[in-house]
Each structure stands twice: as structure tokens, then as C-alpha cells.
Amino acid sequence: MKFTVFVGIFAALVGVQGHTRIWGVWINGVDQGNGMDRYVRSPPSDVPIKDIKSAAVACNVNNRPVPKTLQVKAGDTVTFEWFHTTRGQNIIAPSHKGPVVVYIAPTSTNGAGNVWVKLYQEGYRNGSWAVEKIINTRGQHSIKIPNIAAGRYLIRPELFALHEADVPYTRNPNRGIQLYMNCIQFEVVTRGPALPAGVALPGAYKYTSPGIVFDIYTSSLSNYSIPGPAVWSGSAGGSIAIARTSTRITTNQLSIGRVVDPPPTSEPGAQKYQQCGGNSWKGATTCASNLTCTKVNDYYSQCL
Template sequence: MFTKSAIILAAANLAAAHTTFQSFVIDGKDQGQHFAVQTPSNGNNPIFDVSSTAMICNGGKATSDQVEVAAGSSIGMQWHHNDPATTSGDNDEPIAASHKGPVMVYIAKAESNGEGPVWQKIWEEGYDGTTWGVDTFISNKGLINIDLPNLEPGDYLIRPEMIGLHEASGEGKAQFYNGCGQIKVTGSGTLSLPAEGTDMTKAYSAQDPGVLYNMYAGEKTYTIPGPAVWTGASSGGEPSTPTTTAAPVSSAAPTKTATPSAPAASDPVASPVESAAPSAAPSSPASDNGSALPETFTIEQFITWLKATTGSSASKARRHARAFHF
């Protein structure tokens, strides 16, 4: 049986099991606590009001620092339960295991101060039916590591975020944790952020399926709230225009047959001549006396055959042959 004091203590521990974004990790090296990271105004406490301005950068103020990172390269964002971090003996480092939910990362131009519809979601991890984004976050000891899009050089705000859903079955009970860091993107990237993005004070509703959610109901599906991941982040650029497939071209185009030239007098004739013969000429190459032209013949053979079948003299036979235009 639980005592009242034990319940109060457990509730206090649960309420204190929070987390904050504290440093960048570049090429495996921690850049230092709060270097180029805006310190939140409310400590490690969560945000419950999704329309609050704290949803922009958790009340953090801009610093004079920046972390340089090349477009398309890896960037790490380190979180801890307490600020400053006291990892030794802290069972809730980097966050209590009960605070399951999704993890997301947004980016905006620094000149916007994060205000208005300027944010693009560039990465997210939700629930695959077994593991939550926060589970992976805990396994990675509070490090969120992503690849930047191939952005054009410039100054940006990067905003990691997670949602604790352990009490989210009640409206307005989901716990939001976010923070902003300041980066200078270098290199030869060419991607520009879209002109229209997401306003973080309007990104979520308290009634969104991914915000009002009972994680104890045994559901195996989960809808990550907010906008979809920007296509420029997932593909390295805007989607290319689909290539129209051309109609197949035959590898052997038909060749136009040239009109055959008249054969020379000595050339064999390939087939019987189809021109109309003089009335004395027979309609068939075979004569009544059984003589016949071969399948192919020369002009001289044709004259001999014509002479034999018509009884003509050689001179007449030649005249008849000329009538066939040989």
C-alpha cells in the first residue's frame, strides 16, 4: 500500500523529470554549455499552452555566439535533465523514461527571430509501434543528431523539440520542450527556405491527434503533429520535375525501297515481265510444244523462246522483245 507522502514524492519527482537543450556537438566535439544556445527563461519546465510565445524559443534570448557548420553536414544538439548537467547519479538524465513522445527539429532564418510563419520542419521521429523518438533520444544520452539540408550560406536558428505524452490523455496536458540554437551555415549549398513556413504559436492544437493522445491505450500508431518534413530536407533539394518518357523508337527504321533500274541486256531477269505483250505473244511462258522459259532467264533466252513459240523470225522476235522494254 502506498502512503500519501510516497505519492506526493513520486509526483514531485515526475514533475521535475524535465530536460533542456544546452549545447551543440560538431564533429563529435561538444561546443560548450550554452555556447550559441539560447537559455530558456523557465528553466527545464515544460510548456503546456501551444499558442504561447514560449513555443518559439522557450523564452530564450539571442546571444552573440554562433556555431559554424557546413551545409549538408551533421549537427548534434545535446540535452540534459538539469542545468547545469549533473549526470552522475541522475536517474532522469537526460529525461525520465516515462516522458515518451516524438522528437522534431525545425529551422528558420535568424533575421526572423523565429517570429511568424518562418519555420520549416527538417527532421522528425515518432513511434514505430515499439520505439518512441524519446526512447532513441534517451539511448543516445540526450543527443539529437541530424544532417542539415544543403542550405545556402547564412545565419539560421535551429530548434529541436520533443513532446512528453505521459499525461496527454487530458487536453492541455501534453508537455512541450524546445530550445533554439544559432548557427552559421557555410559551404556552397544552394537551397533557400520556402517563403512560407510554420508559425510555432500556431503549429499545434490542443486537440491534435498527436497532442491529445493516450499512450497507455495500446495503440500501435501515432500521428506526429505539426507540418510535414520539408521536402528540401529529405531529398537534398526540391523535388525534380518528373521526366516524361518518350515513345519508344524502333531500332530499325523502315528503309524506303528505291525504284529498281532496268536490267542490262546481259543481266538475268528475276521474274516474268508483267507488261502487256503484243497480241501474237502467248499469255503464258510455256508454249504448246512444251518448251518453257526457266524461272530466271537472259534476254537472249527470252528471244529464243519467243521465236520458238510464235514462229517468228529472229528479227521479229527481237522486235517483240523490245516491246517489253528490256
């Protein structure tokens, strides 16, 4: 009995400690700096989305415009960087095995409707899951920007964790597939054909879809089918690898093209929606004026 209770508590702690979200991106090997709430539409915490019918499936919670938009051109390599508590470490719990996918949609849609086009996916291949490979690359994987019409787009990397996907969330809300996604603001400055129609998120994932309910412990892993549509034929591809250079840019260099930083604030403390506490947190623990450091769970507090 004691052993069963211990296993349950341990599994719960691993689940909490093993979550993830996007720190920032690299463009052609150049680190664009911390993108959270700047060019990444960051959720307030790294907890997963489990209800695949939720509106949060589009861009996670807090889907709202952020100050920056990164400029890219067709053929550029964009590398996404995931993290949990420390950049480059603790990306996601090793138990959270599963695939990775990347979608794109026009920013003007805010992710609503049949607008999401899949650019990349990788599941179980050569004895390893995509998430396992991303852990080994310190949270990094990449796509190439396809030849598409100039304009502003949301690019949406997503990880699936299948360690509890043996039953659907609707049957047991304590289990079910875990979805981790963030939307990142880009502007494509080269000219190409229009992006085709896509799928709706939520909508493309169903509890009857292959890959949403899947037991990774008893099933043949080579038979796993990644959820969602096929990769668009116009995609320029992607890979799971560390960005080729280690160049980093300063905050002042982060502005790209016509998009600039908002005026700096002289107020001390973390700003709205930024983290201000939690176990192992080493950053700011106070908030700017008129904001309160609000506990979300033992591992995350944010300024609201």
C-alpha cells in the first residue's frame, strides 16, 4: 500500500517537474534572445493542454499579440528552443515521449478557423521518439521558412507527451495525451504564393484520431500515427539538431526590421505575466507596481 502511494506521488511530481514551453528562437544560427512575452505568445506557465477541444489548442492560453515580430525570408532556418526551469537543461521529463509537429497560420486569423498548415513532423524513428531527440539537442529543433506570400504569420511548434495517453482525457481527466504548444510571431519579407487552406485547431485532433489515444508501453511504436494532417507539399522541411552557431544578440539588437522594443520601464520587479516565484526559481520575486505575485502551483508564480 505504501509503495503504491509512493509511486503515485512520485509520478505526480515527475509530471509537474517535466513540463515545457518555448524560451525563444534562433534565425540562421543567431540567437534572438528571450522571446517570452516579447515575440512568443507565452502562456503563464508550462503546464500542458489536455482537453483537445479547448480553444487553447490553437496557441495555448493567453493567446494575444506581443510587442515583437521577427522578420525572416524564404529559406531561412528557424530553430525553436524549449525549456522547463533552466535554459539548455531540464527540457522536459524523459518519460514524456512523443512526436513533434510545427504549423503555420496567418497572424490576421489569430489561429481561428481552417488556417493551420503543417510544415514539419517527426514521431518514432530509428528507435527514438522526437521528444527524446529534442532533449538531447538541449531543447532545439528547426524548420526552414517555405516560399510563401509576404506577410505576418504565427508559427506553432508543438510537442506531444504520450506517457499517459493510454486512455482519453474525457474518460480520465487525470490522464490523457499532453499537448505543449506556443505561437511565435514572424513576418516573411520575401514574396511567394499564398499559403493554402489548412485545418482548424482545435478541430483537427479527435479522440478517435490515430495517435491521440495510444499506449506506448504495450503497442508497436513503429505503428504510431502522428495526429493531424499530412505535412504540406510546399514545406521546406525541418530537423532536430542544435543551432549551428552559438551567436547571441543583445536586447538592443533584438529589434528586426520595422519592429522595435517598447520603451524601457524603470519600474523594479517582474512585469505582467512574467514569472516571480516557484521552487528552484532564481529570478525576480517581486512585481512592478499594481501587480501581485500570484501562485499558480508550487513550481510557478506569475505577476498579475
